[in-house]
Amino acid sequence: MTDTAAATTGPETEPGPGAVIETRGLTKRYRGGQTAVDGLDLTVPSGSVFGFLGPNGSGKTTTIRMLMGLIAPTTGTAHVLGSPMPAAARTVLPQVGTLIEGPAPYGFLTGRDNLARFDSADPTSDPRTRRARVAGALDRVGLSAAAGKKAKAYSLGMKQRLGLAAALLQPRRLLVLDEPTNGLDPQGMREIRALVRELAAEGTTVFLSSHLLDEIEQVCTHAAVMARGRLLVQGPVAALAAGARGRLTVTTPDPAAAAGVLTAHGATGLVTEGDRVSADAPPGEVELADLNAALVRGGVRVRAFGVERASLEDAFVALTGEGFDVAG
Amino acid sequence: MSQAERTALAAPRTPGRALWTLGLLRSELTVMFRRWRTLALLGVLAAVPVLIGIAVRIETGDGSRGGPGDGGGPAFLSQVTNNGLFLVFAALSATLPVFLPMAVGVIAGDSVAGEASGGTLRYLLVAPAGRTRLLLTKYASVLVFCLAATLVVAASALAVGALLFPVGEVTTISGTRIGFGEGMLRALCVAVAVAASLIGFAALGLFVSTLTNSGIAAMAATVGVLITAQILDTMPQLDAIHPYLFPHYWLSFTDLLREPVYWDELVRNLGLQALYAAVFGSAAWARLTTKDIGV
Ligand SMILES: Nc1ncnc2c1ncn2[C@@H]1O[C@H](COP(=O)(O)OP(=O)(O)OP(=O)(O)O)[C@@H](O)[C@H]1O
Ligand SMILES: [Mg+2]
Numbered sequence: 142m143t144d145t146a147a148a149t150t151g152p153e154t155e156p157g158p159g160a161v162i163e164t165r166g167l168t169k170r171y172r173g174g175q176t177a178v179d180g181l182d183l184t185v186p187s188g189s190v191f192g193f194l195g196p197n198g199s200g201k202t203t204t205i206r207m208l209m210g211l212i213a214p215t216t217g218t219a220h221v222l223g224s225p226m227p228a229a230a231r232t233v234l235p236q237v238g239t240l241i242e243g244p245a246p247y248g249f250l251t252g253r254d255n256l257a258r259f260d261s262a263d264p265t266s267d268p269r270t271r272r273a274r275v276a277g278a279l280d281r282v283g284l285s286a287a288a289g290k291k292a293k294a295y296s297l298g299m300k301q302r303l304g305l306a307a308a309l310l311q312p313r314r315l316l317v318l319d320e321p322t323n324g325l326d327p328q329g330m331r332e333i334r335a336l337v338r339e340l341a342a343e344g345t346t347v348f349l350s351s352h353l354l355d356e357i358e359q360v361c362t363h364a365a366v367m368a369r370g371r372l373l374v375q376g377p378v379a380a381l382a383a384g385a386r387g388r389l390t391v392t393t394p395d396p397a398a399a400a401g402v403l404t405a406h407g408a409t410g411l412v413t414e415g416d417r418v419s420a421d422a423p424p425g426e427v428e429l430a431d432l433n434a435a436l437v438r439g440g441v442r443v444r445a446f447g448v449e450r451a452s453l454e455d456a457f458v459a460l461t462g463e464g465f466d467v468a469g
Numbered sequence: 470m471s472q473a474e475r476t477a478l479a480a481p482r483t484p485g486r487a488l489w490t491l492g493l494l495r496s497e498l499t500v501m502f503r504r505w506r507t508l509a510l511l512g513v514l515a516a517v518p519v520l521i522g523i524a525v526r527i528e529t530g531d532g533s534r535g536g537p538g539d540g541g542g543p544a545f546l547s548q549v550t551n552n553g554l555f556l557v558f559a560a561l562s563a564t565l566p567v568f569l570p571m572a573v574g575v576i577a578g579d580s581v582a583g584e585a586s587g588g589t590l591r592y593l594l595v596a597p598a599g600r601t602r603l604l605l606t607k608y609a610s611v612l613v614f615c616l617a618a619t620l621v622v623a624a625s626a627l628a629v630g631a632l633l634f635p636v637g638e639v640t641t642i643s644g645t646r647i648g649f650g651e652g653m654l655r656a657l658c659v660a661v662a663v664a665a666s667l668i669g670f671a672a673l674g675l676f677v678s679t680l681t682n683s684g685i686a687a688m689a690a691t692v693g694v695l696i697t698a699q700i701l702d703t704m705p706q707l708d709a710i711h712p713y714l715f716p717h718y719w720l721s722f723t724d725l726l727r728e729p730v731y732w733d734e735l736v737r738n739l740g741l742q743a744l745y746a747a748v749f750g751s752a753a754w755a756r757l758t759t760k761d762i763g764v
Contacts (some may be wrong), residue, residue: 171763209595212761234597241595245588249504261496262596262603268492307592 159187160220161315161346162208167217169203177203179370181217185348185363190341192357192378193350194457195367201350202242204367205319209239222314235265238313240321244304248293252284252303255292259307266311278306283332297324305333316340318349322356334360354457366460373460389429390419391436392445402439406432422448493598497610501576507614510572511621517568518560518626525549525556526633553630554639554649557656558726560626561619561663565719569618570695573667576614577674578691580607581757583684591762600758604675608750611671612664619664623656645728655725662722666738669715669745670695676753682764712737715745 162185169178178200185191195201206212208219210227219226224233246255256275260266266274279288282302287295292303301324308316321337322330330353337347337360351357357364358378365375374381389408393399399418400411408420433446501507529550545562548555581604584590593603630636639652647655674691681687695716701707702714711717718738724731 206591206762209591210597211591211594212763213759230597231599234595237595239592239595241591243588245592247500247587247589250500258496258500259592259596261492262593262598264492264597264599264602266492304592 160184161187161189161222162191162348163220164204164208165218167204167207167219168215169200169207169212170215177370178207178214181367181370181372183365183372183375185346187346188341188344189363190337190347190361191349192361192364193348193367194352194354194357194364195350197352199367200370201367202319203370205239205241205317205350208317209234209237209241211241231264235263235311236314238308238311238316240301240304240308240318242319243323244300246292246295246300246303249291251289251291252279252295252299252306253288255303256307256310260310263311274310278309281309281336282306283329298326298329301325302329305336313345316345316347316349318347320351321349322351322353330356366457368460388419388449389422389432390417390445390447390449391441391443392417393436393441393443395441398439399436399441399443402436402441403432406435416444493602493606494609497606498613501610501614502617507576510575511618514564514568514572514618514622515625517564518556518622518629521546521560521563522549522556522626522629522633548640549630550634552639552652553632553634553636554627554652554656556630556634557623557626558659558723560622561659561722562720564622565663565666565722566699566716569615569622569663570667570670570716571692572618573611573615573671574674574691574695575688577611577671578678578688579684580611580675581678581753582681582687583678585682585762585764586684588764591764594762601754604679604754604757607678608672608675608753611675612668615667615671616661616664619660619667623660627656639726641728642723642726643728647728658725659722662725662735662738665742666719666722667742669742669749672746672749672753673715676749676756679753679756679760713741715741717741 162183164181164183167178167181167183168176170176181200181204183204193201193204203212207214208221208226210230213227221229221233222236226233246252247258250258253275256278257271260271260275261268276285276288279285282305284299284302284306287299292300295303301321305318305321308318316337318337322333325333334356337349341347341362349357349361361378363376364378364381366373366381389403391399391403394416396413396416396418400413403411403418403420410421412419429446429448433443436443436446525546545555545558549559581590584593594600598606637649638646639649639655640646673694674687677691677694678687681690698714698716702711702716718734718741721734721738724733724735
């Protein structure tokens with residue numbers, strides 16, 4: 142029991158030295174009165190791949206801008222790598238690779254020259270290794286062949302890759318990536334996922350916002366969900382998905398009998414569609430094999446039996462609602 | 470992992486603050502002088518002395534001497550036929566009121582606002598360039614442009630003047646004669662004085678540039694301020710404010726052609742430019758360091 146408690150609270154909700162990003166009551170009210178971020182208490186544990194989710198306009202980019210010291214919070218504090226932002230920007234930001242709200246290269250410079258320019262803007266970067274680091278970063282995002290091409294001639298996905306390359310110019314302790322796979326082709330997305338895993342294995346904490354939930358589910362260890370500027374939930378991805386309960390499905394030629402047995406065993410939310418009977422998955426302590434045995438004992442001929450685990454998408458929609466319209 | 474990355478990981482991060490600042494400045498200058506826009510502005514400025522030279526040449530026929538003081542136009546024009554070196558002074562007098570500051574206004578106005586509208590400002594700041602360091606670098610590069618633009622006009626005028634007209638000893642405004650070498654030195658001093666005349670306006674353009682996220686708007690506003698100041702400077706009713714208008718002492722560079730040099734207005738010009746640089750430089754700093762970079 143103590144084990145379970147430790148697993149559910151965990152270090153990720155505990156503020157402490159393990160946190161790479163930590164905000165307290167972070168709030169941004171834009172001129173014009175719009176509250177884009179409202180009392181955010183975010184804790185990103187060190188070494189995690191942290192998915193930052195939320196519908197359009199929920200305040201993800203605004204949060205990232207505050208974390209990077211580009212805009213000042215109205216109230217609240219933000220610590221990145223243990224130092225307050227924006228006060229410690231000089232010492233913190235060289236250790237952070239960033240992609241914010243899409244790439245923005247100089248169109249009249251080549252990909253290579255773009256990276257050299259952003260690298261020379263970093264006072265801690267060594268000009269003697271610049272060429273090698275630029276080449277390495279281009280190689281890592283698969284842009285080596287187009288390195289000598291003017292950035293205005295790049296496609297959206299190529300610009301996105303160039304932006305990622307800029308974030309990878311130095312070995313970083315933290316990567317903050319705002320929708321990194323935006324505009325990428327399927328191969329590109331796979332490569333970025335592989336890259337994120339590789340970087341995480343090297344010990345880099347990755348904080349990424351995305352709308353692609355299966356992507357988050359595939360690469361992230363932790364996630365947070367925002368809506369209308371407020372943090373709805375944060376924690377390990379598995380715990381979030383488990384929060385939305387899965388469905389138990391029985392396929393059988395005797396649906397009525399099956400429903401009877403399931404009800405007798407305390408199943409809720411029963412739905413019968415043709416030869417499929419589904420119910421909310423029973424709580425963890427119920428042994429599914431016993432349930433199956435009970436069905437068979439009750440004379441139900443079972444064709445298929447199983448629990449469909451809830452996806453992160455189910456959890457996300459359960460949290461943020463089905464509505465399509467952006468909150469004003 | 471490629472060879473390059475291994476080098477990168479192995480390389481120590483050596484701090485060295487003087488080099489840092491120079492690194493960004495070098496990048497800034499390279500980027501500025503590689504842009505077509507900068508080259509086009511310099512090209513237009515280089516063409517002005519060519520046009521003046523050809524016009525004077527055609528006007529006076531085949532090198533026949535135009536009498537002193539004939540015709541209007543920029544100062545020194547009448548002496549060009551006697552001495553090609555005077556084309557330098559004539560061209561600088563012709564470009565200083567409009568062409569030179571306009572070019573500076575374009576570069577200064579676009580310096581921060583252009584980065585903001587392109588979105589590159591946020592990537593420079595998270596690099597992190599540092600807001601103060603970025604502003605200083607931008608101002609330094611605009612000043613380098615002021616000097617480069619002036620030197621381009623002077624060099625083009627010198628080449629055209631030497632090509633189309635005789636060169637030799639220079640008669641100063643005071644009537645004394647100085648050698649050609651000394652004349653060249655004076656021409657260089659004049660070019661530097663003209664470039665220095667643009668220091669204040671460059672700071673003003675930089676400040677305007679921090680106010681907006683549109684490069685075009687900043688350029689237009691900066692050039693608008695220039696024209697307004699020029700108009701105000703010609704209105705006798707506003708005599709009281711004239712000494713505080715940045716173009717007021719611009720033509721003081723002609724005093725370098727007196728013998729001995731008459732320093733009064735030159736010094737006053739430099740003081741006024743320094744005042745503008747201090748006021749608008751501080752304003753630009755106050756603005757950029759507190760600005761929300763929302764694009
Ligand atoms: N510069 C700005 N001025 C005023 N309001 C803004 C500004 N930028 C964003 N907002 C508002 O703040 C809210 C949050 O915007 P933000 O860009 O942070 O959303 P997001 O979660 O990144 O959305 P998306 O998923 O579409 O990228 C929105 O309602 C938006 O209208
Ligand atoms: Mg966004």
